[in-house]
Structure formats: structure tokens, C-alpha cells
Amino acid sequence: MKRTLEVLNELEKEGVFSRCAIGGAMAATFYTEPVLTFDLDVFILLSSKNAGGVISLDAIYGALRKRGYNEEGETVSIEGVPVQFLPAYNALIEEALTEAREIDYEGVSTRVLRAEYLIAICLQTGRAKDRARVAMLREQASIDRELLADIMKRHHLEEKWTLWTE
Amino acid sequence: MDALDGVNAEVTRIFAAKEKRRHELARLPFPEKVRAVIQLQEMAATILQARGKIVKPWGFQQTSQLDRFRPASI
Numbered sequence: 001m002k003r004t005l006e007v008l009n010e011l012e013k014e015g016v017f018s019r020c021a022i023g024g025a026m027a028a029t030f031y032t033e034p035v036l037t038f039d040l041d042v043f044i045l046l047s048s049k050n051a052g053g054v055i056s057l058d059a060i061y062g063a064l065r066k067r068g069y070n071e072e073g074e075t076v077s078i079e080g081v082p083v084q085f086l087p088a089y090n091a092l093i094e095e096a097l098t099e100a101r102e103i104d105y106e107g108v109s110t111r112v113l114r115a116e117y118l119i120a121i122c123l124q125t126g127r128a129k130d131r132a133r134v135a136m137l138r139e140q141a142s143i144d145r146e147l148l149a150d151i152m153k154r155h156h157l158e159e160k161w162t163l164w165t166e
Numbered sequence: 167m168d169a170l171d172g173v174n175a176e177v178t179r180i181f182a183a184k185e186k187r188r189h190e191l192a193r194l195p196f197p198e199k200v201r202a203v204i205q206l207q208e209m210a211a212t213i214l215q216a217r218g219k220i221v222k223p224w225g226f227q228q229t230s231q232l233d234r235f236r237p238a239s240i
Contacts, residue, residue: 001200001224026203033191034202036210038221080225106197140192 001040003079005110007067008042016063017044021100021111023086023118028133030103031115031141035133039075039084043113045097046087055087092120092155115141116148123157123164131164138165 024041096117122130
């Protein structure tokens with residue numbers, strides 16, 4: 001995965017996207033016990049949108065193809081790791097990307113979404129596996145309660161939080 | 167961990183040990199956790215392939231601190 005992260009950093013440096021951070025199950029794993037996943041979810045802020053404001057991953061796929069990394073379904077295999085690129089699709093994701101924490105992975109600098117934002121994204125997404133992830137994060141991660149409360153208030157997630165945690 | 171209704175003391179002790187182990191795993195360095203995820207992928211891939219679903223574990227495997235968390239029976 002080290003080389004995968006290096007490639008992501010190269011793309012960011014080249015301006016293919018303006019910012020990226022690990023999300024999904026692998027980000028949750030940063031805070032909890034390891035959980036099974038086959039994809040590396042990477043949230044991205046695109047450098048620019050296509051004409052008409054349409055979000056497109058074409059530039060990313062093109063840059064990766066030039067490096068010899070090809071699409072496999074919804075992912076691109078980068079050094080043996082299927083990477084799922086997820087463009088920031090709302091204000092919560094954009095904020096989560098901006099606030100992502102910088103970490104070091106075996107000498108490679110990368111970012112991972114904060115646990116509080118992972119919880120908020122799970123609440124917003126609302127699938128059964130998101131509910132399980134929230135439970136695991138609450139049990140095992142060190143959560144900044146004030147930050148979480150603030151995020152939930154601003155993104156209108158308090159009702160769902162109450163529903164999921166009562 | 168408190169004793170659970172309908173569960174004897176020995177099972178309660180086992181549950182407590184499992185919970186302790188999960189918290190220990192949560193405290194591992196991130197690269198160690200990534201290696202654990204790959205081990206999980208390899209285990210799951212065999213099962214999923216038997217069900218006709220082809221999945222590929224990520225590309226590497228090496229010995230690590232995880233060995234101390236592996237149950238002796240495996």
C-alpha cells in the first residue's frame with residue numbers, strides 16, 4: 001500500500017485532484033481493530049469540474065492509465081490495491097477532506113478522515129454496515145465529543161444520531 | 167465485563183478476553199493493521215471463491231507483530 005499512497009501523492013502534486021484522504025473501511029481501521037475490505041476508498045477534491053459542473057473522474061483515470069494502472073470495475077488497481085475514487089459530493093465530505101489528519105505510513109505522508117467525520121458520513125449514508133461502523137468507532141476510537149456534536153448540528157444529523165445510539 | 171444473563175462465568179471470561187484482544191488490535195500501528203486486513207482478505211478470498219465470487223487480496227504478506235495476536239490453535 002505504501003507505493004499506492006505514493007502514486008496518490010504524485011497525482012495530487014500534479015494537480016490531477018487538489019486533495020485526497022483515505023475514507024471508508026480502511027480509515028475506520030486506522031481507529032479500530034482491522035476490518036475486512038477489498039477496496040481502498042479515497043475521497044478527493046477535484047481540481048476543476050467539467051463543463052456544466054459535471055463531476056468526472058476521467059482526468060484521474062487518464063493520468064493513471066498513462067502510468068499503467070487500469071480500471072477494474074468501479075476501482076483502479078494501483079500497485080495491487082483496488083482504489084475507489086469518491087469525489088466530494090456534498091458539504092460534509094468537502095469539510096471532512098479539509099479537516100483530514102495528516103499521517104505517516106511507513107515514511108509516506110498521507111491523510112485519513114477524522115473519526116468524527118467518519119461517523120457523520122456513516123450517519124448520512126445510513127446503510128446497515130455504516131451503523132455497524134459507527135458502533136465500532138464509538139466503542140474503540142477516541143472521539144472528540146464536542147467536534148462530533150458540532151459536525152452533527154451543522155449537517156443536520158442529530159436526529160439520526162439519537163435514533164442510532166438510543 | 168459484567169456477567170451476562172444466562173451466560174456462565176467461564177463464557178463471560180472468554181467474552182472479556184475477546185473484547186480485550188479487540189482493543190489491543192485497535193491500538194496496533196496502522197501499517198500492522200493494513201497487514202491484518204490483507205490476512206483477512208486472504209482468508210475471506212478462499213471462502214468467497216468457493217461461493218463463485220472472485221476477489222483479490224492486496225499484494226503482500228510478511229510476518230509482523232500480528233503473530234502475537236494469532237490464537238495458538240491456528
